[in-house]
Amino acid sequence: MNLVFYVLAGLTVLGGLAAVLLKNTVHCALALTVAFAGLALLFLELDAQFAGFAQILVYIGAVAILVVFAILLTRGSETPEDGVFSHTWLAGLAVAAAVFAVLGWAVIQSAPALTHESAAPVVTVNQIGNALLGRYVLPLEIVALLLTAALVGAVIVAMHEKEETK
Amino acid sequence: MVSTLDQIFVLLKHWLVGLLPSVLQPAAGVLLSVVAIVCVFPALFALTVLLERKGLGRMQNRLGPNRVGPFGILQPIADAIKSLTKEDIVPLRADALIHFLAPLVLVVAVFLEFAVVPMGRNMVLVDMDASLLFFFSIGASTELSVFMAGWSSRNKYSLMGAMRAVAQMISYEVPLLMSSVAVVMITGSLSLVKIVEAQNQYTYGLPHWNIFTPWGCAGFVMFAIAATAETNRSPFDLPEGESELVAGYFTEYSGFKFALFFLGEYLGMFSISGLGTALFLGGWSAPFSFLWWVPSWIWFFGKVMLSICVLIWVRGTLPRLRQDQLMNFAWKFVLPMTLLNLVDVALWRFLGEGWLRWVVCSAVMLVAYVAAALTGLRRDHIGPRSYRYAE
Numbered sequence: 142m143n144l145v146f147y148v149l150a151g152l153t154v155l156g157g158l159a160a161v162l163l164k165n166t167v168h169c170a171l172a173l174t175v176a177f178a179g180l181a182l183l184f185l186e187l188d189a190q191f192a193g194f195a196q197i198l199v200y201i202g203a204v205a206i207l208v209v210f211a212i213l214l215t216r217g218s219e220t221p222e223d224g225v226f227s228h229t230w231l232a233g234l235a236v237a238a239a240v241f242a243v244l245g246w247a248v249i250q251s252a253p254a255l256t257h258e259s260a261a262p263v264v265t266v267n268q269i270g271n272a273l274l275g276r277y278v279l280p281l282e283i284v285a286l287l288l289t290a291a292l293v294g295a296v297i298v299a300m301h302e303k304e305e306t307k
Numbered sequence: 308m309v310s311t312l313d314q315i316f317v318l319l320k321h322w323l324v325g326l327l328p329s330v331l332q333p334a335a336g337v338l339l340s341v342v343a344i345v346c347v348f349p350a351l352f353a354l355t356v357l358l359e360r361k362g363l364g365r366m367q368n369r370l371g372p373n374r375v376g377p378f379g380i381l382q383p384i385a386d387a388i389k390s391l392t393k394e395d396i397v398p399l400r401a402d403a404l405i406h407f408l409a410p411l412v413l414v415v416a417v418f419l420e421f422a423v424v425p426m427g428r429n430m431v432l433v434d435m436d437a438s439l440l441f442f443f444s445i446g447a448s449t450e451l452s453v454f455m456a457g458w459s460s461r462n463k464y465s466l467m468g469a470m471r472a473v474a475q476m477i478s479y480e481v482p483l484l485m486s487s488v489a490v491v492m493i494t495g496s497l498s499l500v501k502i503v504e505a506q507n508q509y510t511y512g513l514p515h516w517n518i519f520t521p522w523g524c525a526g527f528v529m530f531a532i533a534a535t536a537e538t539n540r541s542p543f544d545l546p547e548g549e550s551e552l553v554a555g556y557f558t559e560y561s562g563f564k565f566a567l568f569f570l571g572e573y574l575g576m577f578s579i580s581g582l583g584t585a586l587f588l589g590g591w592s593a594p595f596s597f598l599w600w601v602p603s604w605i606w607f608f609g610k611v612m613l614s615i616c617v618l619i620w621v622r623g624t625l626p627r628l629r630q631d632q633l634m635n636f637a638w639k640f641v642l643p644m645t646l647l648n649l650v651d652v653a654l655w656r657f658l659g660e661g662w663l664r665w666v667v668c669s670a671v672m673l674v675a676y677v678a679a680a681l682t683g684l685r686r687d688h689i690g691p692r693s694y695r696y697a698e
Binding site for chain 1: 497
């Protein structure tokens with residue numbers, strides 16, 4: 142627990158809060174990106190290079206762009222007249238607090254169960270690659286197949302319109 | 308003497324850092340390297356802009372800048388003073404904060420990319436295990452700054468330019484990654500330093516550069532196409548097509564912020580050329596073994612400038628693509644070819660040393676490209692554009 146951690150944690154939490162509280166939808170998306178970047182930097186601070194860079198590549202490079210595109214292509218970034226807050230925000234807050242409590246409880250409970258290692262294990266990207274294509278090759282291939290199927294499905298859904306207009 | 312000249316910048320840095328107390332030394336070393344990168348590449352940018360304007364001028368049968376200084380060589384200084392003294396205009400309806408942040412995010416992200424590019428023997432700022440992954444993850448975050456610029460300007464041309472730019476960058480990022488993965492498969496490492504070192508070997512005086520293999524040659528062409536598109540250079544400059552969109556996503560920027568976008572674009576060209584040099588052109592290694600005495604950094608910067616010259620040449624030669632051609636080209640030609648390249652590189656890896664792998668891999672690539680050319684260039688494919696939504 143050092144200064145860097147607190148700065149990064151603060152950045153992540155602020156980004157997350159801003160993503161929920163800001164009125165303009167595009168601002169929310171950009172604030173969410175700040176939260177993603179904070180998480181990636183936290184991974185890097187823990188010496189998890191692969192997880193950190195993959196977080197940047199996937200979440201900032203793809204997910205944030207996707208969110209922004211979805212906002213722009215659907216209804217524009219104008220704030221609706223009746224405000225952005227849902228009427229059931231109290232219930233939502235309760236659910237969020239409950240989830241947070243359960244997760245926090247689980248984390249605190251699991252801490253003593255971990256073996257105490259004197260030094261942090263060094264995991265290189267090379268080892269991760271070998272594990273992915275060696276021991277975990279079947280899950281990897283299944284995920285790849287699933288994603289390809291989703292991609293083909295998305296293209297079919299998008300192409301449907303053309304046949305109708307002709 | 309030769310090795311002193313080769314390592315002159317490293318030795319200079321060690322000497323300068325050695326003057327300081329030992330507590331400050333690690334920080335000072337990093338700071339010095341960062342300052343060097345931040346100074347060298349903008350200077351190269353000024354030089355390249357002049358080269359481009361002169362070169363394009365000659366290609367278009369005119370003189371190019373020739374008023375400021377002898378042969379116009381002081382033009383970059385005049386441009387810099389002009390952009391510094393110009394009024395900074397922010398549109399009234401613009402989103403001031405995001406409008407201000409967009410050029411900064413772009414330039415910072417592009418400068419970060421230089422951290423992992425090896426610019427000579429022992430000349431790399433951070434030699435990390437996953438430097439290629441770092442490069443691509445930082446490159447992916449420049450897309451967001453383009454979007455920020457286009458959206459915050461509240462100008463339909465800006466927004467359309469940004470949408471085009473982001474769509475194009477996402478589409479061409481896939482083949483860019485795929486063509487780089489081929490090199491990673493052969494080297495077995497994501498570290499750019501290791502990739503360059505693996506190419507720094509010679510047989511009969513000729514280097515083991517990746518471009519001199521069947522898969523590397525095809526992969527380099529695909530990489531170059533994707534890199535040109537990724538940096539929004541002509542013929543892929545639709546996001547800032549002057550005849551359609553004024554200036555694309557930075558239409559509403561003036562003064563120094565405009566200069567920052569300009570700088571970011573050229574720095575992106577340098578960094579992607581540096582990456583291509585490291586991946587395919589042997590990085591800082593000499594093209595012939597008898598040229599070993601030339602300092603390694605001369606080779607690196609020479610190769611980068613050569614790539615820039617090719618980019619300028621291409622810009623002066625090819626017309627701009629249409630949006631549908633751009634997307635079809637990325638998804639229906641470049642991406643399948645890079646996927647085939649992965650198969651070819653796997654064949655190369657497992658056929659082992661010897662002449663057999665040269666024959667098999669060359670045959671696979673030749674057949675694929677000839678077949679693609681024969682089917683893709685048939686005349687019945689090329690017809691008038693059909694509009695789906697605009698009729």
